[in-house]
Amino acid sequence: xxxxxxxRGPYQNGxxxxxxxxxxxxxIFATYGYAGGSLRQIAGDVGVTPAxxxxxxDNKEGLLAAVLESWDRETDARIPPDARGIxxxxxxxxxxxxxxxxxxxxxLLLTLSAxxxxxxxxxxxxxxDRYERVIARGVECLxxxxxAGEVLRLDDAAIAAEVRLLYATMDGIxxxxxxxxxxxxxxxxxxxxxxxxxxxxxxPVHIPPDALPAAAPRE
Amino acid sequence: xxxxxxxRGPYQNGxxxxxxxxxxxxxIFATYGYAGGSLRQIAGDVGVTPAxxxxxxDNKEGLLAAVLESWDRETDARIPPDARGIxxxxxxxxxxxxxxxxxxxxxLLLTLSAxxxxxxxxxxxxxxDRYERVIARGVECLxxxxxAGEVLRLDDAAIAAEVRLLYATMDGIxxxxxxxxxxxxxxxxxxxxxxxxxxxxxxPVHIPPDALPAAAPRE
DNA sequence: GTCTATAAACGGATAGAC
DNA sequence: GTCTATCCGTTTATAGAC
Numbered sequence: 001x002x003x004x005x006x007x008r009g010p011y012q013n014g015x016x017x018x019x020x021x022x023x024x025x026x027x028i029f030a031t032y033g034y035a036g037g038s039l040r041q042i043a044g045d046v047g048v049t050p051a052x053x054x055x056x057x058d059n060k061e062g063l064l065a066a067v068l069e070s071w072d073r074e075t076d077a078r079i080p081p082d083a084r085g086i087x088x089x090x091x092x093x094x095x096x097x098x099x100x101x102x103x104x105x106x107x108l109l110l111t112l113s114a115x116x117x118x119x120x121x122x123x124x125x126x127x128x129d130r131y132e133r134v135i136a137r138g139v140e141c142l143x144x145x146x147x148a149g150e151v152l153r154l155d156d157a158a159i160a161a162e163v164r165l166l167y168a169t170m171d172g173i174x175x176x177x178x179x180x181x182x183x184x185x186x187x188x189x190x191x192x193x194x195x196x197x198x199x200x201x202x203x204p205v206h207i208p209p210d211a212l213p214a215a216a217p218r219e
Numbered sequence: 220x221x222x223x224x225x226x227r228g229p230y231q232n233g234x235x236x237x238x239x240x241x242x243x244x245x246x247i248f249a250t251y252g253y254a255g256g257s258l259r260q261i262a263g264d265v266g267v268t269p270a271x272x273x274x275x276x277d278n279k280e281g282l283l284a285a286v287l288e289s290w291d292r293e294t295d296a297r298i299p300p301d302a303r304g305i306x307x308x309x310x311x312x313x314x315x316x317x318x319x320x321x322x323x324x325x326x327l328l329l330t331l332s333a334x335x336x337x338x339x340x341x342x343x344x345x346x347x348d349r350y351e352r353v354i355a356r357g358v359e360c361l362x363x364x365x366x367a368g369e370v371l372r373l374d375d376a377a378i379a380a381e382v383r384l385l386y387a388t389m390d391g392i393x394x395x396x397x398x399x400x401x402x403x404x405x406x407x408x409x410x411x412x413x414x415x416x417x418x419x420x421x422x423p424v425h426i427p428p429d430a431l432p433a434a435a436p437r438e
Numbered sequence: 439g440t441c442t443a444t445a446a447a448c449g450g451a452t453a454g455a456c
Numbered sequence: 457g458t459c460t461a462t463c464c465g466t467t468t469a470t471a472g473a474c
Contacts, residue, residue: 031337035255038452050453051457060453107336114333117326117397118250128398161407168391175390176383178336179347188380195418227440230474236442258465269465271443279465 018056020046025067030107033115034064034123061122068126071108086150086197088141090207092170093193096186099174103181106174113171131167138163142200151200166196237275239265244286249326252334253283253342280341287345290327305369305416307360309426311389312412315405318393322400325393332390350386357382361419370419385415 024045028037039060043050057063078098083091099106113131116124142159145151154162169192177185190207198204229237243264247256258279262269276282297317302310318325332350335343361378364370373381388411396404409426417423 033252033254033334035252036334039454040452049457054454107333110333111336113394113398114326114329115252115255117330117394124398131395131398158410161410164392164395164402164407165388165411168395169384169388170391171394172387172389172391173383175332175336176350176387179332179343179350183383188383191377191380192384196414199414199418227474230441232474233442257463259463267442268444270445270467273466274442 014056017046017048017052021048021053021056021063022066022070025063026071026108027104029064029067030104030111033111034060034121035115039063064123065126067108068112068123071105072126072130075105083141085141085145085148086200088138089166089193089197092166093186093190093207096170096174096189100177100185103178106178110171110175110178134167135160135163138166145200151197152202154200162196162200166193233275236265236267236271240267240272240275240282241285241289244282245290245327246323248283248286249323249330252330253279253340254334258282283342284345286327287331287342290324291345291349294324302360304360304364304367305419307357308385308412308416311385312405312409312426315389315393315408319396319404322397325397329390329394329397353386354379354382357385364419370416371421373419381415381419385412 021042025037025042028042028045031037032041039050039053042063043053046052053063057066075095078095080091112123113127115121116127118124139159142151142154142163143156146154146159170189173183173185173189173192177183194205194207197207240261244256244261247261247264250256251260258269258272261282262272265271272282276285297314299310331342332346334340335346337343358378361370361373361382362375365373365378389408392402392404392408392411396402413424413426416426
């Protein structure tokens with residue numbers, strides 16, 4: 001009734017366990033899907049009992065929400081906020097390069113996206129929202145590029161279509177890579193990106209080498 | 220020892236039930252995935268008991284194989300065998316148009332493809348093989364187009380990359396459509412196809428209206 | 439008499455509650 | 457950490473359809 005109850009909050013070990021659970025759940029969901037992955041698998045992978053998962057998350061759906069939230073935060077953090085206009089799209093190559101080193105990430109995105117095509121899937125609103133945000137950001141940058149004269153005059157509908165096509169190609173080529181890891185997603189997508197931006201610009205463009213962030217900024 | 224045993228073979232009702240089970244299984248697997256869909260759901264959808272499924276298929280995996288085999292046969296039957304060279308790629312628009320009327324087909328392809336990114340998935344060999352066959356057919360036609368002078372001189376690696384990109388875009392845009400049914404897959408992909416073929420040809424092309432088979436050949 | 443479907447039940451795994 | 461009700465894929469024994 002009176003004051004809010006004072007709690008000690010989670011211990012550091014608790015937070016670490018929570019992070020481990022989320023990481024493991026991402027792996028399991030990526031491999032077996034949300035429906036196919038079980039809380040027992042995840043618990044066994046972390047090295048705890050299923051009951052421990054219940055302490056950190058309300059239920060399986062709550063764990064999925066935590067996985068999606070964590071994944072979204074990580075991928076957002078990798079988007080350079082300084083990219084504007086056309087240069088934004090060059091940065092997509094960095095995403096492809098990064099994904100090539102993190103197969104689990106691609107599996108999670110594509111497995112959940114396909115699963116979320118079911119209208120009753122719990123992750124559907126999140127996946128839908130995420131796609132719309134990604135598309136909206138791309139539309140924003142391409143519109144900026146058009147207004148700055150970087151590319152030809154495309155109407156708004158054309159811009160939306162172009163951005164959707166770009167991310168469609170990116171998803172599709174990564175799906176092919178999951179099924180056939182020998183294909184070079186970066187080289188193939190770079191080919192597509194070069195052609196696309198050239199078409200937008202109206203003349204052949206050359207994607208600057210620094211579009212790919214260096215392996216590591218050696219201090 | 221002597222002759223092979225004489226059996227009566229399946230009745231017509233049995234064959235019909237078998238077809239209904241496959242159709243229903245395709246729906247269920249498309250919606251919930253192979254791992255997430257249950258034989259009980261399928262049986263309930265058909266209106267039989269789970270045991271009836273066991274009479275027609277060895278096990279769940281056998282049912283999946285039957286679904287894939289049936290799906291493959293149907294989609295193959297829709298590919299016009301007369302398409303050669305560049306005209307082959309115009310026919311892809313017909314596939315997009317058809318898929319727009321059969322959401323379950325797209326769900327099945329994409330759900331199983333994503334699920335089959337797991338190396339242990341029972342459908343993985345089939346899905347892998349199917350992709351390779353589709354790509355190989357495309358490579359064949361684009362190579363034919365190059366040798367006939369329909370398009371610029373692309374080397375073999377470029378041809379493979381181009382065909383992979385085309386189908387990547389097709390898959391990706393249909394994935395977006397599953398998550399947001401308001402987008403016009405046909406219009407958007409047509410935009411991509413026009414740009415792609417124009418780039419291949421080296422000059423702007425116009426996709427002939429008859430690339431889309433008429434609604435019905437009115438006799 | 440073969441084919442088809444059933445009802446009932448199996449061992450096992452599940453999510454969630456206590 | 458254990459328990460429970462539920463659902464899973466699969467296997468029986470059995471009744472009916474062709």
